[in-house]
Amino acid sequence: KHTPVEGESAIALTQTPATYRNFIDGAFAPETTATIEVTNPADGTLLGRIPDSDAAAVEAAVAAARRAQPAWEKLPAVARAEHLRAISAKLHQNRRALADIVVREQGKIAPLAQIEVDFTADYIDYMAEWARRLEGEVLTSDRPNETVLLLRKPLGVVAGILPWNFPFFLIARKLAPALVTGNTIVIKPSEETPINAFAFAQLVAETDLPAGVFNLVGGRGKTAGEALVTHPGIDMVSFTGSVATGTHIMQTAGRNLTRVNLELGGKAPAIVLADADLDLAAKAIYDSRVINTGQVCNCAERVYVERGVHDALVDRLKTLFEGTRYGDPSKEADLHMGPLVNKAGLDKVAAAVEKAKSDGATIVTGGRIAERPAGFHYEPTLITGARADMDIMRRETFGPVLPIQAVDSLDEAIALSNDSDYGLTSSIFTSNLNSALKASRELKFGETYINRENFEAMQGFHAGRRKSGIGGADGKHGLYEFTETHMVYIQG
Ligand code: NAD
Numbered sequence: 145k146h147t148p149v150e151g152e153s154a155i156a157l158t159q160t161p162a163t164y165r166n167f168i169d170g171a172f173a174p175e176t177t178a179t180i181e182v183t184n185p186a187d188g189t190l191l192g193r194i195p196d197s198d199a200a201a202v203e204a205a206v207a208a209a210r211r212a213q214p215a216w217e218k219l220p221a222v223a224r225a226e227h228l229r230a231i232s233a234k235l236h237q238n239r240r241a242l243a244d245i246v247v248r249e250q251g252k253i254a255p256l257a258q259i260e261v262d263f264t265a266d267y268i269d270y271m272a273e274w275a276r277r278l279e280g281e282v283l284t285s286d287r288p289n290e291t292v293l294l295l296r297k298p299l300g301v302v303a304g305i306l307p308w309n310f311p312f313f314l315i316a317r318k319l320a321p322a323l324v325t326g327n328t329i330v331i332k333p334s335e336e337t338p339i340n341a342f343a344f345a346q347l348v349a350e351t352d353l354p355a356g357v358f359n360l361v362g363g364r365g366k367t368a369g370e371a372l373v374t375h376p377g378i379d380m381v382s383f384t385g386s387v388a389t390g391t392h393i394m395q396t397a398g399r400n401l402t403r404v405n406l407e408l409g410g411k412a413p414a415i416v417l418a419d420a421d422l423d424l425a426a427k428a429i430y431d432s433r434v435i436n437t438g439q440v441c442n443c444a445e446r447v448y449v450e451r452g453v454h455d456a457l458v459d460r461l462k463t464l465f466e467g468t469r470y471g472d473p474s475k476e477a478d479l480h481m482g483p484l485v486n487k488a489g490l491d492k493v494a495a496a497v498e499k500a501k502s503d504g505a506t507i508v509t510g511g512r513i514a515e516r517p518a519g520f521h522y523e524p525t526l527i528t529g530a531r532a533d534m535d536i537m538r539r540e541t542f543g544p545v546l547p548i549q550a551v552d553s554l555d556e557a558i559a560l561s562n563d564s565d566y567g568l569t570s571s572i573f574t575s576n577l578n579s580a581l582k583a584s585r586e587l588k589f590g591e592t593y594i595n596r597e598n599f600e601a602m603q604g605f606h607a608g609r610r611k612s613g614i615g616g617a618d619g620k621h622g623l624y625e626f627t628e629t630h631m632v633y634i635q636g
Pocket of ligand 1: 305306307308309310332333334335363364365366368369370373384385386387388389390392393407408409410440441540542568606608612613
């Protein structure tokens with residue numbers, strides 16, 4: 145159990161579950177009567193209650209963000225960056241307690257939760273560095289004595305809607321670029337994993353960030369989420385989550401022509417060629433499949449392996465899959481994975497494997513809901529004999545399940561990879577430079593990893609093609625998604 149040390153804030157989960165309050169206009173709002181219970185997916189214990197906010201709470205948050213925005217925009221960017229650094233310093237100080245919350249409410253194993261928290265603080269620092277690099281352009285003019293400027297300005301108020309799989313990091317992926325460019329923000333975390341966001345708000349409240357710049361509203365997608373994305377006071381919805389919700393949000397935000405930035409699901413292909421280092425490929429693909437219990441948008445969800453090395457790859461993967469240690473990450477150390485986030489997630493994974501079986505695929509190992517331990521555990525599952533027309537190769541499973549299809553050539557693997565609704569990430573394992581280059585030319589994805597698996601770099605650009613999203617995040621290009629241009633023509 146975590147014991148606070150000097151400099152840490154009182155954010156740790158306590159024996160008596162706390163009731164959290166919305167953070168609006170620089171203060172915690174009164175407790176709401178309607179609440180949502182948050183439980184630990186490993187053992188069902190109640191961790192706390194968050195507001196089940198209605199449209200009135202959303203209205204108050206958006207109004208506060210709108211009031212705060214003009215003064216925030218007028219601050220020099222370096223001053224805004226100082227506020228961001230004060231927040232990241234709080235994250236660094238409270239890194240262990242924050243990771244503990246992520247472990248308990250999401251079911252992530254402790255080392256990965258710690259990486260998530262530390263990466264989040266680094267990400268905020270990285271985005272703060274952009275303060276001195278926000279650039280417009282000076283353009284040539286068609287007229288004499290004229291100066292033409294392209295200025296970059298903040299959009300206004302951003303709504304950040306978050307999923308549950310990297311709940312803490314995704315706060316920063318929305319907040320840091322939004323704030324450094326002069327926007328204010330209203331965040332709605334996932335109702336599955338909101339407590340880490342309320343802890344984040346507590347830490348923000350301990351800094352001198354001006355009131356209304358960051359606001360947090362707890363609630364359900366259909367009520368608080370819907371009220372936020374359809375609010376006319378929102379200038380951009382930055383959403384990470386499923387394709388279904390993203391599609392719906394694009395339509396509802398479209399009523400006000402509110403711009404959307406959508407980071408959606410994936411069905412990442414991993415191509416393994418006959419000349420690949422098979423030990424490396426198997427380990428990378430395995431790690432990618434069990435990390436966060438398979439609940440990661442950019443991790444390998446389908447494998448295309450050249451027929452000649454199919455059995456050798458499967459043998460290696462089988463050994464790795466069967467060596468997986470899983471359990472309750474809040475009680476056990478040295479695990480590969482924890483439970484799935486909830487019962488719905490478990491049922492979805494189980495149904496996907498049953499469908500693959502009835503479609504004629506072969507279960508090499510796994511294939512059942514785990515009887516032990518308690519919690520939403522699914523056995524790590526390796527599937528062979530998958531075909532392109534099977535759902536298991538087409539739909540996002542979001543669990544520790546890996547289907548494999550044998551192919552005859554790189555061309556076939558690339559064609560099958562591209563023939564997908566999803567286009568977020570892809571990977572290829574080969575020792576042939578020409579094959580790697582061909583794959584990077586022909587794979588139609590936002591990212592391709594060569595001889596490695598995820599993760600993406602914060603200075604890169606994380607963006608999905610097809611139904612995996614619109615726009616992107618991270619780096620310079622992600623930063624400028626939070627701005628709009630303003631042309632100025634100066635005669636004289
Ligand atoms: P989800 O779409 O079910 O929920 C995401 C958020 O949307 C939640 O906060 C939810 O309350 C809210 N929401 C639901 N209905 C809404 C509505 N009508 N209006 C406004 N908000 C609404 O997604 P999830 O299950 O939390 O997350 C898993 C999904 O996220 C997976 O598909 C995964 O691939 C994707 N994901 C993508 C990325 C990426 O960078 N592309 C990163 C992480 C997760």
